Amino acid sequence: MTQARKGATDVDAVVLVGGKGTRLRPLTLSAPKPMLPTAGVPFLEHLLSRIRAAGMTHVVLGTSYKAETFTEYFGDGSAHGLEIEYVVEDSPLGTGGAIRNVADRLRHDTAMIFNGDILSGVDLGDLLSTHRRTSADVTLHLVKVADPRAFGSVPTGKDGRVQAFLEKTNSPPTDQINAGCYVFSRAALEDIPAGQVVSVERETFPGLLAAGARVFGHVDSTYWLDLGTPAAFVRGSADLVLGTAPTAALPGPTGASLVLPGATVADDAILTAGTTIGAGASVAAGAHVTQSVVFADAQIGAGARVENSVIGAGARIGADAIVVDAVIGDGAVVGDRCELLSGVRVWPGVQLPDGGVRFSADA
Template identity: 30%
Template sequence: MRSTGSAQLRTHAFRVQPGQEAPEPARTACRGGEEKATVRALLLSGGTGTRLRPLTYSIPKQLVPVGNKPVLGHCLENIRDCGIEEVGVIVGPHAEQVAAVFGDGSAMGLRLTYLQQERPLGLAHCVTVAADFLGEEDFLMYLGDNVLTEGVAEAAGAFRADRPDAQVLVTKVANPSDYGVASLGADGRVNAVVEKPERPPSDLALIGVYFFTAAVHRAVRAIRPSRRGELEITDAIGELIATGGDVRALEYTGFWRDSGTVEGLLDCNRAVLDTLRRDVRGSVDRHSVLTGDVVLAEGVEVVRSQLTGPVTVAAGTVVRDSRLGPYTSVGPGCTLDSTGIENSIVLEGTTITGVRGLDGSLIGRRAELHAEPAAASQRLIVGDLAKVRVAR
C-alpha cells in the first residue's frame, strides 16, 4: 500500500505545502538511551459486520479480503507507514481469528496488543478499554473496516507537528446525514461534531481516522451513553471543544470507503486492484491470454483461459477454460472451471464449475457453485439472511 502524497489531503486549520514531506516521527528518550515514537495506534476490530451476513457469521468483517489482503491488513500497513510500531487492536467475538492471522505483528514490523471489548458499547468506550495500553501518549485511532488507499502518513506528520488536542480526517459526501459530521469555524478549526444529523451543518463526514492527545481520556470520562446506549466518540470530541480544546480537521481527498457492505467491499476491491501492477509468477499455458495488470501468485495454474486486469489470483488456485476480470480477486486454493466472473471477490477454497455471467458477487470460503443442465426447476441450498439472484 502506498502512503499518502500531499495532494491527497487538504487542511482546514493549516496547510501542508505541495511536495512537502511528512515530518519524521517525534521521539522521546526512554530507558537505555533508546528512542520511541510518541504516537501509538488503536485499531478497532470488534464489530460484528451484520450488514455482511451470512458471510460474517463465520468470519469477522475485518478479515474479508480486498485485493486478496484482509481489510485489517490494509489498515495495519497504513498505520506502519506513519512510523507507528505499537498498536492496540480492539477485538470482539472473533478475537481468536484476528490473532491467528496477524499474530504479534512482527511479520509486518509491528507490535500488536489485543484488547478485548466484551460488548460493542461505542467508539469512545474503546478508548476506555485501551486506557492502560495508551497511557499518557498521543495516539491514532483507526476504524478497522475502512479502506484508504493513499494512507494517512501525511495526516500523522501534521498532527505531530502541531499536536492539537484532536485532529479528525473528513471528506465531502453527498449524504452527510448518514455520518458523523464536522462543522468548521471561520478559523478553520472544528467548532462542533454531530452524529448522523437530520440537518447536517456541513458535508464534511468523519471517516474513522482520529488523532488524539491524552486530553481525550478526560473527555471520555465526562460523557454519558447516547440514545443508542453507546459512548460516542463524537460526544467526546464535542466535550473537548466545549472545554476549550483545540480540535482540527484535515480533508482527505483520496479514495476512502467503509467496507461494511457488499457494495462497499466491491468498491474497495476495485480501488485496491487499481493500485496493482502486473506480476505473473504462476504458470500460464500458451492457449491463455492475459491482458492488463494481472497478478498471479506462485502456484497458480492458468489453462485455456482469458484474464483481463486488474485481477489478482492467490496461490494454489487453478483457472481452467474460464474468463476472469476485470476487477476480480480470487483467493488461495480455489478451482474455477468453465467459469465467467468479473467485478467480484472469491474467498479461499471455493470451487466454481460451469457458472458464467457472475458479476458483482461476493463468494465465501470453501463454497461450491456448479451449473446443472437446463431443467424445469432449480435447486438452491441457502443459509440464513443470504441474498440470491437467479435468472428467469
C-alpha cells in the same frame, strides 16, 4: 523527512477491529471483516503497512469478535516490523468505549485511532502535523465527498477548528464528513468514561466541543472507502490491486489482476479490473473474472462469468455460470449454467444444482 514523520515513533496506533461485520455475511461467519483476504492479504495487513510506513511501531488492537484470529495471524507483530498488543472487549463498548478500553496499554501522550474497516489514502504524517501545529486535544480526519447527504457532516472554521457534529440531512452545510481516523491526546482519551458503552460521534466529540476542548479537523480529498458492504469490499480490493488505493502490503505488482502463488489460470481466461485470484484457486478456459475477489482454493469453471463478486474459499462456480454482484460462501457450489445476480448471497456449503437458479428464461 518532515518533523511529523520523525515524531511518529512517539505515537501509539490503536486499531478498532471488534465488529462482527454483519453486512458482509456470510463471509464474516468464518473470519472478522479486517481478516478477510483483500488484494491477497488480510485487510488489516494493508492498514498496518501504512501505520508502519508512517513511523509508528507500537500498535494496540481492540478486538472482540473472533479475537483469536488476529493473534494467530499477527502474533507479536515482529514479522511485520511492529510491536502489537491486544485488548479484548468482553461485551461491545461502542467506538468511544473501545478507545477508552485500551488506555492502559498506551505508552505515549498521543494516540492515532483507526477504524479497522476503512481504506484511506490520507497522509498520516500530515494528519499528525495538523494535530501538533494546532495543539489540539483531538484531531479528526475529515474527507470531502461528492454527496455528503448519506453521512453526518462536520463543519470547521477558517482555522480548522470543528464547529459541530451534525446528523445526516438532505441539506448538509458542508461536504466534509468524519473519515473514521482520529488523533487523541492521552488526557482527552482518558476523559472518556471507562467500562461504559460510549459513542465517540454522539457523545465524546460533542462533549469535547461543549467543554471548550481544542477539536480540529484535518481536511483532504484523498482516497476513502468504508469496506462495510460486499460491493465496497470488492471495490476496495480491486482499487488496491490497481494501485488506486495505497498500500505497502500488496503481494505482487499492481495491475489488472493479482494471481497468488499456487493459483492456476487458463491461457484464454480473462482477468480484469483489479481481480484477485487466491492461492490454490483455479480459473478454467474461457472464464472471465472482472473486479472480483476469488478466495483460496476456489474454482471458476470453463466459460463462467464472474463480475463484482466475492467467491469464498473452496467454493466452486460451474461451467458457463454467471455470477454478478454476488457473495458465494466458503465451500458452496454453484452448478453449471446457474445465473446469480443483483446482490444474491449463497451461504457456506450450499449446493445449487446445474441450472438450478436462473434469472433468464432460456435454459
